[in-house]
Amino acid sequence: MSEQTGSTPTAGAQGFDTLAIHAGQAHDPTTGAVIPPLHVSSTYAQDGIGGLRGGYEYGRSANPTRTALQTQLAALEGGEFGLSFASGLAAEDALLRAVLTPGDTVLMGNDVYGGTHRLVDRILGPWGITLRIVDMTDAEAVAASLQEAPAQVLWVETPSNPLMGIADIARLTQIGHDAGALVVVDNTFASPALQRPLLLGADVVVHSTTKYLGGHSDVVGGALVTNDAGIAEKAGFQQFAAGAISGPHDAFLTTRGLKTLAIRMERHSANAGLVAGFLDRHDAVDTVYYPGLESHPGHAIARSQMSGFGGMVSLHLADGATARRFAESLTLFTLAESLGGVESLVNYPDAMTHASVRGTELAVPEGVVRLSVGIETVDDLLADLEQALGRL
Numbered sequence: 001m002s003e004q005t006g007s008t009p010t011a012g013a014q015g016f017d018t019l020a021i022h023a024g025q026a027h028d029p030t031t032g033a034v035i036p037p038l039h040v041s042s043t044y045a046q047d048g049i050g051g052l053r054g055g056y057e058y059g060r061s062a063n064p065t066r067t068a069l070q071t072q073l074a075a076l077e078g079g080e081f082g083l084s085f086a087s088g089l090a091a092e093d094a095l096l097r098a099v100l101t102p103g104d105t106v107l108m109g110n111d112v113y114g115g116t117h118r119l120v121d122r123i124l125g126p127w128g129i130t131l132r133i134v135d136m137t138d139a140e141a142v143a144a145s146l147q148e149a150p151a152q153v154l155w156v157e158t159p160s161n162p163l164m165g166i167a168d169i170a171r172l173t174q175i176g177h178d179a180g181a182l183v184v185v186d187n188t189f190a191s192p193a194l195q196r197p198l199l200l201g202a203d204v205v206v207h208s209t210t211k212y213l214g215g216h217s218d219v220v221g222g223a224l225v226t227n228d229a230g231i232a233e234k235a236g237f238q239q240f241a242a243g244a245i246s247g248p249h250d251a252f253l254t255t256r257g258l259k260t261l262a263i264r265m266e267r268h269s270a271n272a273g274l275v276a277g278f279l280d281r282h283d284a285v286d287t288v289y290y291p292g293l294e295s296h297p298g299h300a301i302a303r304s305q306m307s308g309f310g311g312m313v314s315l316h317l318a319d320g321a322t323a324r325r326f327a328e329s330l331t332l333f334t335l336a337e338s339l340g341g342v343e344s345l346v347n348y349p350d351a352m353t354h355a356s357v358r359g360t361e362l363a364v365p366e367g368v369v370r371l372s373v374g375i376e377t378v379d380d381l382l383a384d385l386e387q388a389l390g391r392l
């Protein structure tokens, strides 16, 4: 591929943390600057007509800061080609328009990110794409659905949002490939520090880099990583020709965040494990959804395909009013959409992140509250949960 996708010949040769810090991060040859400069230029001088230096022509087609990020993303997912976009949904849109044609079908889990459902249902639907929903944690049901009617894309999100359903990536890849479907995994919740779907056979990984990859709640972005040169070329053309690129400042911040991804995910997982255990023992809590709990139905699969259980925990309280009161009573957990930053957040899916799927088969039960457990001192998080549960 050209400069437009980060090509990573050394992927797999070095450890994850080494790649996170060094992939795409060569010192600036002119000044020796250890951190590659942030390239804001929208255009590039040509040495005679068509005489491009390093393939750079215009900021939409390629930018060195974006190339650096794309190289880093590809290396971390163990893929050959990385593409970064203006948002997670922009990445998903570019991918789906690259691989589908009118008349095609997407088979999707019944617990995916609400915006992903909305994209396929309300944007791609009118352009001739059919959406079919299945329980992605039930591999038999997925196989049966694909036997009944074909789908060109099998869209897997694991852990899922917000109920932390665990889908068996290797098994679903087999089932999808046997039925001729492309297997896409939204790896936003786990991040490549904990789970690498391409190594389990998936065709494409998508990310909202807004979440754990950026990691500091200060940038919106998205990414695709694949080993398939044909898909990379088609999605790269979407990136260039439709133009939903990540800007250089956003790419720079994401690169900076990625360098500490593994160490952050360790702390997110440790804190979330303690939070989940605490909630699980509390009388006011009906159910805790966390794949690290042995009682979680996907625990064994999570243990086999993830190297940690991540920072997302959901809980089910008595009813909608109780859940709302709990979400509004937390003080250290900020009431806000999004997830994956160093600071803890609380979200009430039914009226916030998942309001767009209310009344559909993806609707989230009214008693559910979702926590994005940050990397603060865990005793302070537990004390906040305790005081809020005490008010119910």
Ligand SMILES: *Cc1c(COP(=O)(O)O)cnc(C)c1O
Binding pocket: 087, 088, 089, 090, 113, 115, 116, 157, 161, 186, 188, 189, 207, 208, 209, 210, 211, 220, 221, 222
């Ligand atoms: C946030 C999110 C998205 C969408 O990403 P944006 O950056 O908000 O466009 C997609 N999938 C998952 C799992 C998400 O959490």
